[in-house]
Structure formats: C-alpha cells, structure tokens
Amino acid sequence: MDIKLIRNLSLGGLIILVISLFYYQVIKGDMYLNRAQANYIRVVSKEAIRGTILDRNYETLAYDRGAFNIAVIPYQIKDNKEELFSKISRLAKVKKETLTINYNRNFRSPFYPVDILIDIDKEKALALKEELGEEVIIEEIPQRHYPFGKELAHILGYVKRGVNVSNNSDVYGYIPYQRVGLAGIEKYYNNYLAGRDGGELLEVDALGKIAGFLGANHPKKGKDIVLTIDLRLQRIAYQLLSEYKRGVIIVMDPRDGQIHVFCSQPSYEPNQIMRGVDFDSILKAEDNILLNRGIQARYPLGSVFKPILSIAGLEEKKITSNTTFICEGRYRLGNLSFECRSAHGKQNLIEALAHSCNVYFYNVGAILDIDKIAKWAKKFGLNTLTGIDLPYEKSGIVPDQHWKITNIKSPWFKGDTLNVSIGQGYLEATPLEVLVAISAFANGGYLVKPHLVKEIEGENISLSPSKFLDLSLSHINEVKKGLEAVVSWSNGTAHLLDTLKLSIAGKTGTAQTIGKSHGWFVGFFPSSSPKYSICVFLENVGSSSEAVKVAYDFLKEAKNKGIISQEEIKR
Amino acid sequence: MRFNIRLFILCIIILNCLSLIALNSSLHQEGEFSGKEQFYKQIVWIFVFWIVILVFYFINYRVYFNLSFYIYILSIIFLLGVKLWGKEIMGAQRWIPLGEFNFQPSEFSKLAVIILSARILSLDVKRAIFFRKLILPLILISISFILIFKQPDLGTAMLIFLIFFMMSLSSDIKKRYIIYMLILGLVLLPLIWVKLADYQKKRVIVFLDPNVDPLGAGYTIIQSKIAIGSGKIFGKGFLAGTQNQFNFLPERHTDFIFTVIAEEFGLIGSLFLLWIYGNILKNILNKTREVKDNFGQFLCIGIFSLLFLQIFINIGMTMGLFPVVGIPLPFLSYGGTHLLITAISLGIFLNIVKQW
Numbered sequence: 068m069d070i071k072l073i074r075n076l077s078l079g080g081l082i083i084l085v086i087s088l089f090y091y092q093v094i095k096g097d098m099y100l101n102r103a104q105a106n107y108i109r110v111v112s113k114e115a116i117r118g119t120i121l122d123r124n125y126e127t128l129a130y131d132r133g134a135f136n137i138a139v140i141p142y143q144i145k146d147n148k149e150e151l152f153s154k155i156s157r158l159a160k161v162k163k164e165t166l167t168i169n170y171n172r173n174f175r176s177p178f179y180p181v182d183i184l185i186d187i188d189k190e191k192a193l194a195l196k197e198e199l200g201e202e203v204i205i206e207e208i209p210q211r212h213y214p215f216g217k218e219l220a221h222i223l224g225y226v227k228r229g230v231n232v233s234n235n236s237d238v239y240g241y242i243p244y245q246r247v248g249l250a251g252i253e254k255y256y257n258n259y260l261a262g263r264d265g266g267e268l269l270e271v272d273a274l275g276k277i278a279g280f281l282g283a284n285h286p287k288k289g290k291d292i293v294l295t296i297d298l299r300l301q302r303i304a305y306q307l308l309s310e311y312k313r314g315v316i317i318v319m320d321p322r323d324g325q326i327h328v329f330c331s332q333p334s335y336e337p338n339q340i341m342r343g344v345d346f347d348s349i350l351k352a353e354d355n356i357l358l359n360r361g362i363q364a365r366y367p368l369g370s371v372f373k374p375i376l377s378i379a380g381l382e383e384k385k386i387t388s389n390t391t392f393i394c395e396g397r398y399r400l401g402n403l404s405f406e407c408r409s410a411h412g413k414q415n416l417i418e419a420l421a422h423s424c425n426v427y428f429y430n431v432g433a434i435l436d437i438d439k440i441a442k443w444a445k446k447f448g449l450n451t452l453t454g455i456d457l458p459y460e461k462s463g464i465v466p467d468q469h470w471k472i473t474n475i476k477s478p479w480f481k482g483d484t485l486n487v488s489i490g491q492g493y494l495e496a497t498p499l500e501v502l503v504a505i506s507a508f509a510n511g512g513y514l515v516k517p518h519l520v521k522e523i524e525g526e527n528i529s530l531s532p533s534k535f536l537d538l539s540l541s542h543i544n545e546v547k548k549g550l551e552a553v554v555s556w557s558n559g560t561a562h563l564l565d566t567l568k569l570s571i572a573g574k575t576g577t578a579q580t581i582g583k584s585h586g587w588f589v590g591f592f593p594s595s596s597p598k599y600s601i602c603v604f605l606e607n608v609g610s611s612s613e614a615v616k617v618a619y620d621f622l623k624e625a626k627n628k629g630i631i632s633q634e635e636i637k638r
Numbered sequence: 639m640r641f642n643i644r645l646f647i648l649c650i651i652i653l654n655c656l657s658l659i660a661l662n663s664s665l666h667q668e669g670e671f672s673g674k675e676q677f678y679k680q681i682v683w684i685f686v687f688w689i690v691i692l693v694f695y696f697i698n699y700r701v702y703f704n705l706s707f708y709i710y711i712l713s714i715i716f717l718l719g720v721k722l723w724g725k726e727i728m729g730a731q732r733w734i735p736l737g738e739f740n741f742q743p744s745e746f747s748k749l750a751v752i753i754l755s756a757r758i759l760s761l762d763v764k765r766a767i768f769f770r771k772l773i774l775p776l777i778l779i780s781i782s783f784i785l786i787f788k789q790p791d792l793g794t795a796m797l798i799f800l801i802f803f804m805m806s807l808s809s810d811i812k813k814r815y816i817i818y819m820l821i822l823g824l825v826l827l828p829l830i831w832v833k834l835a836d837y838q839k840k841r842v843i844v845f846l847d848p849n850v851d852p853l854g855a856g857y858t859i860i861q862s863k864i865a866i867g868s869g870k871i872f873g874k875g876f877l878a879g880t881q882n883q884f885n886f887l888p889e890r891h892t893d894f895i896f897t898v899i900a901e902e903f904g905l906i907g908s909l910f911l912l913w914i915y916g917n918i919l920k921n922i923l924n925k926t927r928e929v930k931d932n933f934g935q936f937l938c939i940g941i942f943s944l945l946f947l948q949i950f951i952n953i954g955m956t957m958g959l960f961p962v963v964g965i966p967l968p969f970l971s972y973g974g975t976h977l978l979i980t981a982i983s984l985g986i987f988l989n990i991v992k993q994w
Contacts, residue, residue, distance in 0.1 A: 088957070
C-alpha cells in the first residue's frame with residue numbers, strides 16, 4: 068500500500084488551497100472589498116442646478132430646466148439586451164448603435180445603472196417608462212436652456228456634458244455626464260456657475276432593489292450671474308445685423324468698460340447644441356458661426372485709426388491743431404502715388420478728421436515714422452488683449468520694422484509707413500480693441516477693461532482699474548473736436564447721425580481688404596460727457612456708409628423705445 | 639499516529655454545525671430568513687445522515703466484496719433509469735423523483751465505482767496486472783462515465799475517473815502505467831471537448847478568463863472571487879456578507895457554500911474549515927495503515943479520495959482554480975443525495991474501523 072504518496076498528494080492539494088486563500092483574502096483583499104462595495108453600494112448622483120445668467124435688468128438669459136436620462140441595469144437585462152435596445156430604439160426614435168455606444172462607454176459594473184439615453188424630454192421619457200416598466204430607470208437631470216438662442220450665443224456660450232471632464236475631488240460620487248461650459252460666459256465663469264454636485268449612497272441588491280440608505284450629500288446650486296448686457300439693446304442689434312452676412316455691434320460704457328451690447332453675426336443656436344444633435348453641422352456651417360468676430364477676428368482699421376495717429380502727432384509734438392497740409396488728391400513718394408478720396412485742399416487736423424483726408428495723415432505718418440506710430444498704436448492696446456471676461460480672445464497686430472522682418476521676411480519701406488498711417492497695410496485689430504482705443508477719447512485718456520459681468524450672486528464684481536494713458540487733455544479735446552465734426556459738419560462722413568440729436572462723436576472707416584471693403588463706425592455720445600461708446604463693423608459691405616446707417620438705425624430704435632433718451636444721457 | 643475515533647466523530651459534528659451556520663446565512667436575504675424550509679430540511683437530513691452511518695456501521699464491509707459487481711450493475715441501471723424517467727432541472731437530467739426527495743444516481747455511482755475498484759485492485763493476481771487491474775476497470779468505469787457525461791454532468795463524470803486513479807496510485811500497479819493512462823486521457827480530452835454542450839464549453843472558456851462573459855458564464859466565478867477576497871482575514875461576520883446577503887452570489891447554498899464561509903468568516907474561518915477537513919482525512923489515512931485486509935484498505939483509500947477530491951475541486955472551483963463543475967462540498971453543501979452517500983461511505987469506513 069502506497070499511503071505516503073496519497074498523503075503527499077492530498078497535502079499538496081490542501082496547501083494549494085491555503086496559498087490561494089491567502090492570495091485572495093490577504094494580498095488581494097482590499098481590491099476585492101472595493102469590488103464588493105461597488106456591487107452593493109450605489110451612488111445616485113444628484114447634479115447641481117447651474118447658476119442662472121441674467122441681463123442688467125434681471126431678464127433671464129440662461130437657466131436650467133428638467134430633462135431626463137434613461138438608464139438600465141446590466142445584470143437585469145443581460146438576457147434580453149439586444150431585444151430591449153431594439154425596442155427603445157423604435158420607441159425613442161434613436162439609432163440602436165447610439166444606445167450600444169452609450170452602454171459600452173458608461174458600463175461600470177453589472178449592478179450599476181448605465182445611462183443609454185441622455186437628455187431626452189419628459190414625454191419621451193415617461194412614454195418609455197410606461198412601455199418598458201421595470202426594465203428601465205428614469206433619471207431627472209437639469210438641462211440648460213437659452214430662451215434667446217442665437218441672439219446671445221457668442222456672449223453666453225454653451226455647456227456640454229462630457230465624460231469625466233472634471234478631476235474635482237470635491238465631487239461626491241461619480242457624475243458620468245458632468246456639464247461644463249465650453250464657450251462664452253458659461254466657460255469663463257464655469258466655476259461660479261457650476262455649483263457642486265451631490266449624491267446619495269444607497270445599498271442595493273442584485274436586482275437593483277434598494278435595501279438601505281447610507282448617506283447623502285446635497286448638491287449645491289451654482290451662483291447666479293448678472294451681466295452688464297442690456298437685452299433690449301442686444302435684440303435690436305441682432306435684428307439689424309441679421310440683414311448682413313458678417314458683422315459686429317458692440318456698445319460699451321466708456322467710463323468703466325461695462326458692455327451693454329455684444330453682437331456678432333452670423334450666430335449659432337446654442338439650444339441645438341444642448342440637445343446634442345449635429346454638432347458637425349455647426350462646425351461646418353458657412354462663415355464659421357462659432358467665431359465671435361468682436362474678439363476672435365482681426366481686421367484692418369482703415370480710417371478709424373486716424374484719431375490715434377492724430378494724438379500721436381500731437382503728443383510727439385510733430386503737429387499742432389493748426390498744422391495744415393495741402394491735399395491735391397494724392398501723396399507722392401518717389402514714383403509711387405498714394406491716393407485720397409478727393410482733393411481736399413488745405414486741411415487742418417479737425418478738417419482732416421471730419422473729411423477723413425488721407426493725404427493729411429500720410430504727411431503726419433511720414434513725419435512720425437513707423438517706430439513712433441507703432442509705439443502709439445501699442446499704447447492704445449491694439450496689440451494686446453483687452454482682457455474681456457470671455458475665453459479665446461485674440462489680439463491685433465501692430466507692425467513695425469522688426470515685426471516685418473520676422474514675419475514677412477522683408478525690410479520695412481516708407482510706403483508701409485504711409486499705409487499704416489491710414490489704418491491699412493499690416494495693421495489689424497479686433498473690433499473690441501478698436502472700441503476700447505477710441506473710448507479713450509471719451510473718458511479722458513483711459514484704456515478701460517471691458518467686461519460683461521456685473522454681479523455674481525448679488526455681489527458686485529470688483530473692477531480692475533483702467534490703464535491711464537497720461538495724455539494731455541487739450542490734445543484729447545482737439546481730436547475730440549475732429550470726431551464731433553465727423554457727425555456735426557454737413558460734409559462730415561457720418562453726418563447722418565447728427566439728426567438723432569445725441570451729440571455723437573466718432574469716426575468712420577472704409578478698410579480695404581481682399582474683396583469688398585469693410586465698413587466701420589466707432590464713436591461715443593454724448594460727446595461732452597460720454598456714457599456710451601459704440602462700434603459698428605460690417606465685413607465686406609463696400610463702404611463705411613453702411614456702418615453709419617446701421618449705427619443710425621440702432622440708435623434711433625433705442626431712442627424710440629426710450630432705452631437711450633436725451634434726458635438720461637444729459638444726467 | 640493512531641486513528642482517534644473521538645476526534646474523528648467530533649470533527650464530523652463540527653462540520654454538521656458549520657453546515658447549518660453557513661446554510662442559515664446563505665438562506666437569508668437582506669436580513670430576512672427566506673429559506674427557512676430548506677434549513678429545517680437540512681436539519682432532518684443531518685439526523686438521517688447519522689442514522690445511515692449507524693446502519694452501515696453494523697454491516698460487515700466484506701459483504702461488499704462479493705456484491706461489488708451487482709452494486710455496480712445496479713448503479714448502471716440507475717443511470718439508465720435517470721435517462722428514461724429522470725427529472726430535468728436546469729437543463730440537466732440527473733434526478734429520479736422519489737416523493738419529496740430527488741434521488742441522484744450519479745452520486746450512487748461514485749460509491750459503486752469505489753467498491754468495484756477496491757475489489758479489482760485488491761485481487762491477488764500474478765499475471766497481466768496491467769490489463770486486469772488498469773484496462774479492465776477503466777473500461778467498466780467508462781460505462782458510468784459516458785452515462786453521467788451524457789446527463790450532462792462533466793464534474794461527476796471526471797470525478798469517478800479521478801477516484802479510480804487515486805486508488806490505483808496506492809496499488810501495486812507500476813506507476814508509469816498509470817502515468818501512460820493519464821497521458822492517454824489528456825490526448826483524448828479534445829474528443830470530450832467536441833462532445834461538450836455549449837454551456838459546458840463556455841464554463842471552460844470562462845475558467846480561462848472569466849471576463850469574457852461577465853454577466854453570463856463568468857458571472858458566478860467573478861462574484862465568488864469577489865466574495866472570498868472581500869472577506870479578508872477576519873470576514874464580514876455572520877449574516878453580514880454583502881455578496882451573500884444582497885443576492886449577488888448564485889448557487890450559494892449548494893456548490894458555492896464555501897464562498898459564504900470565506901466571505902463571512904474570512905481567512906480564519908476558511909483555514910479552520912480546512913483544518914477540520916485535514917483532520918478527518920488524516921485520520922482516515924492513519925486507519926488505512928492499521929487495516930490488515932487489502933479490500934478494506936482500498937475501500938478506505940476510495941472513501942478518502944472521494945472526500946479529498948470533492949473538497950479540493952469544490953473549494954478550488956470557488957476561487958477559479960478549476961472550471962465551474964457541479965461538485966458539492968462534502969458535509970456542507972445543501973442537498974440530500976450527496977450527504978447520504980457521504981454517510982454511507984463513513985458508515986462503511988467506521989465498520990472497517992470496528993473490524994480492525
């Protein structure tokens with residue numbers, strides 16, 4: 068009898084069991100304990116309500132309303148998953164692949180609800196529940212809504228649900244589809260708007276039945292934000308711009324940089340993005356509708372640069388208000404000829420601004436030379452971000468000799484200087500930069516920081532100080548007189564605006580570019596103590612007169628509606 | 639080391655108690671004693687268990703030597719009977735209904751094979767040992783194997799072969815013949831694979847990687863591992879195993895009863911259980927040495943193999959060391975027939991003890 072062999076064999080067997088037990092229960096114990104907890108502990112996430120966004124008169128611009136998710140528990144549907152998905156696909160009119168993709172992406176454990184349909188409306192959700200009963204779970208979730216859609220899209224931006232977008236350790240539990248602002252105010256102030264998500268810890272059994280309650284962390288609502296935007300004015304601006312293919316209207320308080328209107332055309336429908344449909348069509352749409360042309364596109368300035376060149380000449384003591392140049396319709400440089408719109412004859416500073424005489428400014432530019440011009444263009448912020456509270460702002464370009472060598476790989480010519488003198492050539496800026504620069508003539512020489520947010524949860528936002536340019540007041544007033552003449556003189560380029568009786572000062576610009584010229588009007592009113600500055604910019608409309616017309620229509624409508632009144636602005 | 643009858647009986651009583659504790663827990667659900675009826679049935683079964691032990695204790699084991707072929711033929715008839723009148727539970731035809739009680743012929747086959755093998759191996763033959771002690775019994779056992787395999791019950795079918803091989807290892811057959819046979823068996827495995835039912839193939843595939851089908855065939859083994867591992871050293875406590883109480887673990891009162899013990903009583907509890915089993919097995923081997931009759935010795939080894947293999951395969955299976963096959967844990971799993979067969983085996987063994 069070979070009992071020893073049998074004994075050794077079985078002893079070996081028992082030792083294998085002991086080693087294996089030790090491996091699972093001691094070495095891997097914690098890992099398996101976690102997995103056991105993942106089985107029976109369910110975190111039911113409760114998403115925080117996002118802060119509401121309001122305009123300066125407390126009109127609601129963006130808010131959360133209820134939407135629904137449909138979830139399934141994998142273990143419960145393991146035998147009829149395909150069949151169930153086909154049914155849901157038919158009932159909810161969604162592609163079956165979408166359900167499968169969502170299912171695979173959101174699967175965590177056999178017992179954790181998996182979202183297969185996200186953000187559907189109440190009727191659809193209730194219909195599914197009624198039809199499918201215990202097989203599906205309805206979860207109510209907040210969904211963002213923008214009642215004014217396209218009219219404020221570039222300011223407000225939008226939110227999207229992303230998978231695991233946040234690494235925030237404060238989050239209690241797991242929010243598979245946390246919302247995050249991806250553009251505009253929604254992005255810039257996401258931390259304030261988002262609030263804190265919460266959840267409940269429940270004990271559940273293998274069938275998903277709740278067996279116990281372990282704890283809860285209540286979600287905290289995000290903070291409400293009040294904008295400086297005036298919805299009434301914004302809507303007028305949007306209405307007027309929608310007649311044009313591409314353009315921008317910005318209205319700002321030149322004293323502190325509060326933005327009243329910020330409208331960029333073309334625009335997009337943010338609610339469409341909320342519903343998660345067809346983001347591609349938005350991306351591929353003509354004219355890049357997601358682009359906020361007020362801060363994300365650079366344009367040649369044309370004649371709206373002339374006030375800046377004027378103050379440069381005065382401050383550098385190269386000209387005085389009495390300096391005159393004779394305009395014979397062109398300026399000669401060697402055998403090159405630089406044109407003016409007409410032969411203006413003898414022009415002083417005010418006349419040159421009122422008539423927008425190129426020859427006068429060619430002369431000023433030639434005297435100053437490019438280094439001085441660039442110095443002053445930079446001083447007025449044309450190559451720096453304005454610092455507005457919106458994401459993805461771009462800055463303009465102020466060229467000089469060094470810039471041209473590094474970027475164009477070519478030396479600087481005198482002709483380049485003449486081009487820059489009338490806001491052409493390589494000089495480019497965003498409409499907001501131009502507005503902020505021209506506003507310096509309205510507020511006595513300050514470069515304000517434009518901003519859109521007035522209050523966060525009832526508390527006024529502290530303003531960052533404006534940059535003082537340290538200009539001589541008399542110089543500012545001399546340029547200002549020129550800007551007033553643009554409107555008040557019968558042969559001024561924006562004389563149309565005079566009939567509004569708002570004592571507007573400003574400058575038009577017809578900026579040459581590839582294709583038809585861009586039209587500019589940048590100004591402020593009332594010129595004695597300005598409360599509003601305005602920039603109207605229209606892409607490829609041919610001439611500044613279109614911009615002046617839009618400015619006129621806009622201000623007239625605002626006046627007719629009593630939003631801007633002579634009494635108010637005189638106060 | 640001498641056989642210690644008091645310790646032996648004590649160990650069995652401890653196992654009876656552990657069985658009731660584990661069953662009690664596994665028949666609870668979310669704090670509610672939902673399986674009361676089965677629990678009381680098991681108490682009755684434990685009484686029957688001891689009565690059966692007592693009955694067989696008084697039957698002289700030599701009787702089986704003469705009856706061995708008839709017993710084996712009877713087991714074959716039972717297996718054929720189950721084919722004809724068997725009751726189908728969960729896709730397998732393993733049971734013959736006898737009133738309240740479902741008799742499982744394949745359990746009886748285990749015993750029949752042990753008795754048959756003990757007789758053949760104990761015969762004093764001089765010539766053709768290889769044929770008479772290895773080939774002949776293998777052919778005979780193959781009949782049972784095929785019938786059980788067809789039920790289908792792969793686990794029990796393999797088990798009867800393994801019992802025979804363990805017994806033959808202790809005999810005077812040259813070890814290399816046995817090894818040849820085992821190698822031949824391995825070569826024939828692909829043939830068995832072809833004959834396997836789909837669910838059985840799946841079980842083997844998920845044994846290699848449970849995550850290929852986490853909600854289907856791999857589910858039980860994954861949840862069982864989670865339960866065992868999460869018990870850690872001290873366990874979660876009686877009635878506090880979450881895998882068990884919240885119903886994440888299927889089959890937990892039958893084949894996966896060990897998992898309940900490992901989850902609720904941890905490594906300490908599991909090792910205690912193995913120690914008790916070890917004591918019983920060691921005592922059987924100690925007695926085997928003292929027996930002066932060849933047939934008695936082989937019966938002891940057969941009974942030892944039956945217990946050891948079932949313990950090893952069942953516990954190994956709960957940890958994923960083996961594919962999930964329907965092999966109960968001796969003394970602990972709920973169920974009548976296997977407890978009855980264990981009782982008969984112990985009764986026979988105790989009669990051998992009485993004789994020597």
